[in-house]
Amino acid sequence: MVIVQFGKHIKRVRSDNGGEFTSNHMLQFYNEHGILLETTCPHTPQQNGVVERKHIHFLETAHETRFEANLPNRFWGECILTAAYIINRLPSKVIKNKTPYEIVWNQKPQYDHMQVLGCLAYYRNTDTKGEKFENKGKPGVFLGYPQGTKGYKIYDIESRKIIISREVLFHESTLPFKNEKLGQDDGDEEPVKLHNDVCCEEHTISKTFKTISMNELTHEAHVLDDHVDSIGHENDEHNNEDVQWGELNHDTTNVQDDTIELTQKGSRGDESEGESLRKSIRTESQPQKFKDYEKRWKHSMQQEIRALEKNDTWTLTDLPNGQRAIESKWVYKIKYKQNGEVERYKSRLVAKGFTQMEGVDYHDTFAPVAKLVTMRTLLSVAAKKNHQLDVNNAFLHGDLDEEVYMKVPQGFSKEGETRVCRLHKSLHGLKQASRNWYQKFTKFLLSINFRQSKEDHSLFLQNQEGVYTIILIYVDDVIIAGNDLDHIKQTKIQLDKAFSIKDLGQLRYFLGIEVEKTLDSLVLSQRKYILDILKDSGMLGCKPSAFPIEHNLKLDRWEEEARVDAGVYIRLFGRLLYLQATHPDVAYSVNVLSQFVGDPRTSHMQAVMRVLRYLKGTAGQDILLPHDGEPVLTAFSDFDWLGCPYTRRSRTARHIVNNPVYHERMKHVEIDCFFIREGVASREIKLMKIDSKMQVAHLLKKGLGTTQFHFLLGKLEKHNNNNYKTWETCLKSYLQGQDLWEVVGGSETTPPEEDVNGDLHKWKIKAGKAMFALKTTFQKEMLEHIRDENTPKEAWDTFVTLISKKNDTRLQLLENELLSISQRDLTIAQYFHKVKAIYREITKLDPQSVITEARMKRIIIHGLRRNIEASLLLYKDSPFNHHL
Incomplete structure (x- = not known):
């Protein structure tokens, strides 16, 4: 083959001592053709390092492709063949950024036919037996490219055979084996192979194939001349440059609730492979390319174009000489509600910004976004009134300073049209899009008397005679908070006139963080x-x-x-x-x-x-932000630098803060040090040494045992079933928001007797979700008591009964401890801290509990050491108050 195809003669073969290379038949072949055989010493692979390294590289690439698709081990051969196919078509620095394919065949390889290994693929069903209404497509799994045939290797799910077909519809975002146990096989059965394997060619760089975009590579003639993109249409209109709106023969996906099945460990293995694959296929998928779009996305694409035209994003013009037009692509995204259900299908036109040239098509690109710590601080300060806005097509509001041209979007070009789009406004995908939008939004806020924070440039504040409004932006998502609802509404009106915003009402979901409101707190989860x-x-x-x-x-x-x-x-x-x-x-x-x-x-x-x-x-443990909490910032710091030469304890940080001496090597903390030192001098900041067992900072700095970990965890304002009243309110609000409360404490607490219109099935789905939500918030010891409960209502009632008894017992113990508290060997500060901790836990367990100021004074004074108590009685007025 080497002589016939390439006109080259093999002069020497270097191998290990494997029988496939040193058999009598091969030795005779070498002698007949004048080929020298060189073998390595036994167990000395380094003597043939180039080949051995290639073998490792080759196997690693195959392993990665198999792992990504979670293919069973029996398909290892297909993974290796596909890895070879891909690697031979990747550029390498060793051969001056050419590909092995180009070196061998003297032409550039094509990429537009390549698909994700292991993805869902529907191939044309040729065995319909003349039935007109028989399914034209059969589901399978893509397993690579056959040798000598222009088509694809598809593993048929039902027949468990490998089929070669050229009429295939791919869904690259769906991997049928993804949810299977890794490497799971059902017996020793091997799939039937209908064609010989592709030869293993030399390769170049590993892993690169995962990051190369097909749009970044040169598109020339199709390597599969007669490849089609849909089933049953050999001359599909989608292959034309001027695409017309069409419909696929059938819908490949069904919209279903993302239901969590509560099954015992190991039950997955009881399903057949085909059934498991079919379950994984019935999930919502997003098209990866324009030619893969389905009918449901057509409306959203038209909406996107209308919005762009309304915003005067571009004008059609002839391309000037010396200019080049960048391309665009469609990106599809399914928007989900807070409970995981599909909200809408969103299509977005994105410019291929990676083809822009710096200094010509764009200059600066940086744009700040909100920090999570800023968001949490904002919600803590303004926990009562938080609203969320979404700016419609935010990036489109930014004005372009550069002269940028773009080709007409796919699906909307007219026959014979040669003009291009001259962009006047920013577009998603452009390098400078986010910066242009940020600058325009910032300029507008400053024009209506907002001040920009110097610490976080995405935070804007406005204070007008005690009425404050705060705005936090993260690209096109906006949080607006304040202490006056009318002023918040007025600000919304101003923003809507300028940018056409979508008012999402009370803040519920921001950057993947769920926000739940109760009467007295805000919960982040x-x-x-x-x-x-x-x-x-x-x-x-x-x-x-x-x-x-x-x-x-x-x-x-x-x-x-x-x-x-x-x-x-x-x-x-x-x-x-x-x-x-x-x-x-x-x-x-x-x-x-x-x-x-x-x-x-x-x-x-x-x-x-x-x-x-x-x-x-x-x-189920969340961050709890009380509405009426004290406006006091409490920080914990653990000095573990071991600076003391005698005790090996740290005292450096406290020494620097409390003593204004010069520290030559501490310039990197000089500014913060002066700030803290001034705060200590003005008594705005107070440094206190606390016992190591009470050091909350250890949660963030050390691995702790179970007892100490949960003790310190309780010091945080975490929302769980230890603060039962708040837990009950928040969880009830969460279940109501997810439309699950009816099966817990509403009108659907018992299953329907008859399954009319699938009512029983729907009830079981809701009950399963509700039960899962409840169990994730229960402590481990509580789960033992609800193991035999069959419905969410039974679990809820049992938990309420148990936790009420537990809280009553704990409350009684705390009250007894408060009445008998004594200073003993504690300092005054430690004694006050202990009293305050008990008081806070009592009010957390029973918000209705009221301890008067006079009673607290008596309790504190009674617990002091006698010498201190006697000295206090000399003063006319007690220095203590209910703030401790």
Whole structure:
């Protein structure tokens, strides 16, 4: 083949001592053709390093493609063949950024026919037996490219055979095997192969194929001349440059509720592979390319074009000489409600900004966005009145300073049209789009007397005679808060006139954070986000852990330890990093895990799994922001630098703050130090030493045991069933918002006797969701009492009964402790802190409980040491008040 196809002669073969290379037949072949055979020493692969390295590279690429699609192990051969096919079409620096395919065949490879391995694929059903209404397409899984045939290899789900077909419709965002147990096989059965395998060609760079966009590569003649994009249409109109609106033969997806099935561990294995695949197919998918769009997206695409035209985003003109027009693409997104249901289908026209030239098509690009710490602070300060706005097509409001041209969007070009779009306003995808929008929005806010914060440039404040309004922006999402509802409404009207905003009313959902309001507090949670993480990582049915990281766990980079997939580790770490917004209890764990993103090993992944197990049991714990909390900022700091040469304790930080001496090597903290020092001098800030067991900062800095971890966790304003009254109000509000309260405490607490119109099935779905929401907020010991409850109402009633008894007992103990409290060997400050902690817990358990100021004075004075109590009685007025 080498001689016939390329006119080259093989002169030498270098291999190991494998029988396939050194058999008598091969030796005879070498002698007949004058080929020299060189073999390596036994167990010395380094003597053939180039080939061995290529083998490793080759297998790693195949493993990654299989892992990404979660294909069963029996398809390892198809993964290797597909890896070879892809690698041979990737550029390499070794051959001057050319591809091996180009070097061998002297022509550039084509990419527009390539698909995601393991994705859902419908191929034309040729075995319909003449039935007109028989399904024209059959579902399968894409397994690669056959040799010598212009088509695709498809694994038929029902017949479990590999079929070769050229008429295939792909859904690249749907991976049927994704929810299966990794590497799961059902027996030793091998799929029937109808064609020989593709030859293994030389390859170049690994992993690159995951990040290369087909739109970034040169489009020339189709490698599959007769490839079609839809089933049953050999000359599909979608292949034409001027695309006309058409309809696919059938809908490949059904909109269904994202229902969580509460099954026991291991029940997944009872399903057949075909049934499991069909279940995974019935999920909502988003088109990845314009030619994959379905009928449901047509209306949203037309809406997008109308909005652009209304905004005068462009004018059609001839392309000037010396100018070039960038291309655009359609991006599709399904918008979900807070409860996970589909809200709407959104299409967005995006310019291919990666083709812009810096200094010609754009200059500066940076635009600030809101920080999470700013958002939490804003909600804490203005917990009562928070509203949310969404700016319609925000990026389109920015004015372009540069001269930018764009080709007419796909699906809207007319036959024979040669003009292009001269952009006057920003468009999604342009390098400068976010900056232009931010500048225009900022300019408008400043014009209506808002001040921009110097600490966070996305925060704007307005104060008019005691009426304050605060605006926080994150791209096109806006939070507006204040102490006067009429002024908030007036600000909304001004913004609507300028930018056409969408008023979303009370703040409910912002940047993936759920916001629930009660009569006396605001609750921030990421419950849905946690469940999504658990579901995507296959940990939804895991056993919960009591704490996120083992006590004094020491992780290191052990060379002898096996590596894990870095991509999976980094994705999980990134999601946990964002989760700190409402779960500070995992902050230390995430900090530790961040040290190993460059080279994760097995022990590091196990630590990540423990954090996920902890989140499984604490998904219902949220951040509680009381409306009427004291406007006092309390911070905890742990001095663990070990600066004292005698006791090995730290005293540096306190010494710097309390003593105005010169510190030559502390210039990097000089500004903050002066600020704190002035605060201490003016008594606005007070530094207090507290016992290590009471140090809340340890939650963020150390791995703690179960007892100490939960003790300090209780010091945070976390929303869980320990503060029962607030928990009950918030959870009830959450269930009502998710339309689940009817099966818990409403009119649908019992299942319907007859399944009319699927009522029983609908009730079971709602009951399952409600039961799951309840169980994620219960403590581990409480779950034992509701294990036998069959309905959400029974679980709710049982919990209320148990927690009421538990709270009554705890309340009685606290009141007894308060009455018998004594200073003993505590300092005055420690004694006051202890009294205040007991008082706060009492009011948390029973908000109706009232302890008068006079009674608190008597309790405090009675518990003081006798010498202090006697000295206090010498004063006419007691210095104590109800603020302690």
